[in-house]
Amino acid sequence: MTVTNRFLSNINKYNLIDKNDTIIIGSSGGPDSQFLIYLLNEIKNEYNLTIILAHLNHLHRKEASFDEKLVIDTGEKLGLKVEVRKASMDEFAKVNKISPEDAGRRLRYEFFNDIASSYRNSKIAVAHNMDDQAETMLFRMARGTGLDGLAGMDYKNKNIIRPILSFKKSEILEYLKQNNISYAIDATNLENDYSRNYIRNEIFPKISEINPNAINNFFNLSDIIKNDLAIIDEVIDKKYKEIVINEKDYFVKFDKEEFEDISYPIKTRLIRIAIFKLTGDTKNISKENIEDFINIENLQTGKKIIKDKLVFQKNYNSYELMVLNREQNDSVIKKINLDEEIVFNGRKIKTSIVFEKKEKLKNIGYFDLDKISFPLTVRTRENGDKFRPLGMNHKKKLKDFFIDEKIDKSIRDQIPIILSNDDIIWIAGYRISEQFKVDSGTKNILKIEVEDD
Incomplete structure (x- = not known):
């Protein structure tokens, strides 16, 4: 199979490109990106592609201007549009207290995405190859990873595509030589300042001495792991849906009995x-962190395990994973008048006059309208709150009420407390006040509904 046919096979097998796409190619001037540019240019007309060469000058090496010129010259030769941005990765690394390698990666993808946002049907093509995949796997193995990390890079991840992932570096260099295609050499890749370079320059040559097919074997292992993960994910997704009893953008709640x-x-x-659902990333979550979370089963109800902004809490009937310091879009205190609807802590609250009590639902409360003053106040609990729960002849601390009703600590601060003047008339969804109940002497009935927004 020819190089071009293998390239097309990747595109079709992994659904990387559609007709009329705009492809932004991460163009460093190096051999891998030059290889990718020429192959995409070969199929440009067949797919009616718009191709843009995106070059970020990191201002890191004296040869950087030569790399930039090579990309510009390649664009002119092939009739492709070229976008260039200059940004110091060393300065960015210093300001953000990260490695220069990480700084360069962040700056590149920010640049690529800026271009992609200006075009419909846009994809970002990067020139990772088989050697890069093997290095990534070994790097992650040394740093500590699970199956997901060992799966390596994907051919497609959202708007990023890697069409030459199945090509070895030696094949790429041979193609460029046969077709007399110029490319730049990044001298820093030959240095061992970065851990990846050390793996590339020192470790893999030694591994290849043991087995010349080592890179192929790493790549094949990546594919095997991806296939196995697809099976695992199918099983786990089903179990996740069975055990999760509630989730929003800031928490996930597992059924306690099912989880245990x-x-x-x-x-x-x-x-x-x-x-991952809450934060979009699990990169900084170690095996030990997960073990700590699971060990909460051995602790008392109400106890928490905290990792950075994540909290895993044991409740009466659930285990709840939460993100701390989430931004609240609603005010702490709101007012509501008769025949009005407001939104409070993600819930709709509506008031109206009715002629009789009908639905007996937790989210609906009925009250003696003539005992109530408007506007009502809606807020969350405060220290010292007391009210007279329905059926009681004395007031009770709200804190004690929550404990007696086994209401999880994690949701107590989210429950709407509704007041007339300074008196609590309803712990929404839980208990109305004896003072404001509907009885035989009630002439006008107030109905309050509370629903998730």
Whole structure:
């Protein structure tokens, strides 16, 4: 199979490109990106592609201007548009207290995405190859990773595509030589300042001495792991839906009995899924962090395990994973008049006059309208709150009421407390006040509904 046919096979097999796409190619001037540019240019007319060469000058090496010129010359030769941006990765690294390597990666993808946002049907093509995949796997293995990390890079990840992931570096260099295609050499790749360079320059040559097919074998292992993960993910996703009883953008709640009943390996993956849903990343979550979270089963109800901004809490009937310091879009205190609707803490609250009590639902409360003053106040609990729960002849501390009703600590601060003047008339969804109940002497009835927004 020719190089071009293998390239097309990747595109079709992994659904990387559609007709009429705009492809932004990360163009460093190096051999991998030059290889990618020429192959995409070969199929440009077949797919009716708009191709843009995006070059970020890191201002890191004296040869940087030569790399930039090479990309510009390549664009002119092939009739492709070129976008260039200059940004110091060393300065960015210093300001953000990260490695220069990480700084360069962040700056590049920010640049690529800026261009992509200006075009419909845009994709970012990067020139990672088989050698890069093997290096990534070994790097992650040394740093500490699970199956997800060992799966390596994907051919497609959102708007990023890697069409030459199945090509070895030696094949790329041979193609460029046969077709007399110029490319730049990044001398820093030959240095061992970065851990990846050390793996590339020192470790893999030694591994290849043991087995010349080592890079192929790493790549094949990546594919095997991806296939196995697809099976695992299908099972775990099903279990996740069975066990999660509530989730929003700032918390995930697992059924306590169900969670405790599943095996340890499934618990670890469920927690990782929940963390990813809440934060979009599990990169800084270690095996030990997950073990700490799961060990909460041995603690008393109400106890928490905290990792950075993540909190895993044991409740009466659930285990809840939460993100701390979430931004609240609603005011702490709101007012509501008769025949009005407001939104408070993600819930709709509506008031109206009715002629009789009908629905007996937790989210609906009925009150003696003539005992109530408007506007009503809606807020969350405060220290010292007391009220007279329905059926009682004395007031009770709200804190004691929550404890007696086994209301989880994690949701107590989210419950709407509705007051007339300074008197609590309803702990919304839980208990109305004896003072404001509908009785035989009631002439006008106030109905309050509370629903998730």
